[in-house]
Amino acid sequence: MKKVCLVFNPVSGSGNAPQDLEKIRAQLIDHVALDIRFTAQDKSAAAITEEAIREGAELVIAAGGDGTVSQVASLLTNTDVPMAVIPRGTANAFAAALNLPTDISKACDVVLSGQPQKIDGATCQGDFMTLLAGIGLEAATIDQTDRETKQKFGVLAYLATAVKQLKQLQSFSASLDCGDRQAEYKNVLAITVANLAPSTSILAQGTKTVSGKDGLLDVTILTMPAADDPVLGVLSASYELFQSALQDNEAQHPAVTSLRTPTVTIQTDPPQQLVLDGEMKGKTPVFFEAIPDSLWVQMPA
Structure with a gap:
């Protein structure tokens, strides 16, 4: 099975985080080797992504808002590891810009059956x-x-x-x-x-x-x-x-x-x-x- 790390931000957006997580887990668990990790005040999405890369993750899922997506993307830039997105934030601008589904079930379908494509990144004062x-x-x-x-x-x-x-x-x-x-x-x-x-x-x-x-x-x-x-x-x-x-x-x-x-x-x-x-x-x-x-x-x- 593909080794997949789910970076889950429990405080993103206004939805029901435990319910969202269960939907994601139920749809993915039988198809990938799913490693679920939670962001916290002392554990950023970037830190989790860095660990996942080091441990051989083949795909990293950003499940949160645009801040979570940005942190995950920053560590995956110039690597061969793709990022998938399950939007759970307020604006979900990244998903909207790329026409990615915002529905959790449809976003999970992309995780399982989608194809990676390259996009540009950028830096601002090195960030x-x-x-x-x-x-x-x-x-x-x-x-x-x-x-x-x-x-x-x-x-x-x-x-x-x-x-x-x-x-x-x-x-x-x-x-x-x-x-x-x-x-x-x-x-x-x-x-x-x-x-x-x-x-x-x-x-x-x-x-x-x-x-x-x-x-x-x-x-x-x-x-x-x-x-x-x-x-x-x-x-x-x-x-x-x-x-x-x-x-x-x-x-x-x-x-x-x-x-x-x-x-x-x-x-x-x-x-x-x-x-x-x-x-x-x-x-x-x-x-x-x-x-x-x-x-x-x-x-x-």
């Missing part, structure tokens, strides 16, 4: 980045949304916090250095650097498609709209970004600029908070680099 990093509005939104609110309201918790942040957010200036080109921006509200992003990650949708399979980072810059009501102006720009994702078109809005690049260094004045794959990670300046074809992911057959 692995599975999805995206946000500077400005997104960072402030994540920082001010607590776990209890996320568990109660799900993705809507982020939307409510974002609207509240818009009313008090201060703009900043930014400089981007992509190696072969540089750019300066004034009155910036948000910068998003994405390796992979679903359409619901609105602030990442400036480019045509955030595929995670082109060896490039997708950078979206949102500046203060020229409107009487800044909040309405930002909502208008956000709507355009959402429409661009649905229609697979590059966003066309005067407050939105986008570009693709394999590397980028971002400096801001004043320094801004940074959120990386849903976790707060200090402040700018920050350097990003794409890592093409670096992670095997179990995909539907």
Whole structure:
């Protein structure tokens, strides 16, 4: 039997963790050599994955939210061990971006009958980045949304916090250095650097498609709209970004600029908070680099 390690985060999302675990165990146990390990305050998903690789795991399952997925992926990057995902978080952005099933039973089917495919990874100041990093509005939104609110309201918790942040957010200036080109921006509200992003990650949708399979980072810059009501102006720009994702078109809005690049260094004045794959990670300046074809992911057959 294939040796499979299940990295199970018991505090992810708002579901019934013991019930979820039993569903997973019941569907997999007769088909693979299943090693179930739990994350805890003193045992991260990354630490468990490192142990699993060392002990010869042939597949590692991340059963949790995007934070769990990111930690597992960071240790499997540039290895031959694939990652499967059983989404149990609030946003489940990684699964949404790759059209992976969010239903536990269907996700287990992918574990058993799916095929591994390579996707890109990226780094942010040397830390692995599975999805995206946000500077400005997104960072402030994540920082001010607590776990209890996320568990109660799900993705809507982020939307409510974002609207509240818009009313008090201060703009900043930014400089981007992509190696072969540089750019300066004034009155910036948000910068998003994405390796992979679903359409619901609105602030990442400036480019045509955030595929995670082109060896490039997708950078979206949102500046203060020229409107009487800044909040309405930002909502208008956000709507355009959402429409661009649905229609697979590059966003066309005067407050939105986008570009693709394999590397980028971002400096801001004043320094801004940074959120990386849903976790707060200090402040700018920050350097990003794409890592093409670096992670095997179990995909539907």
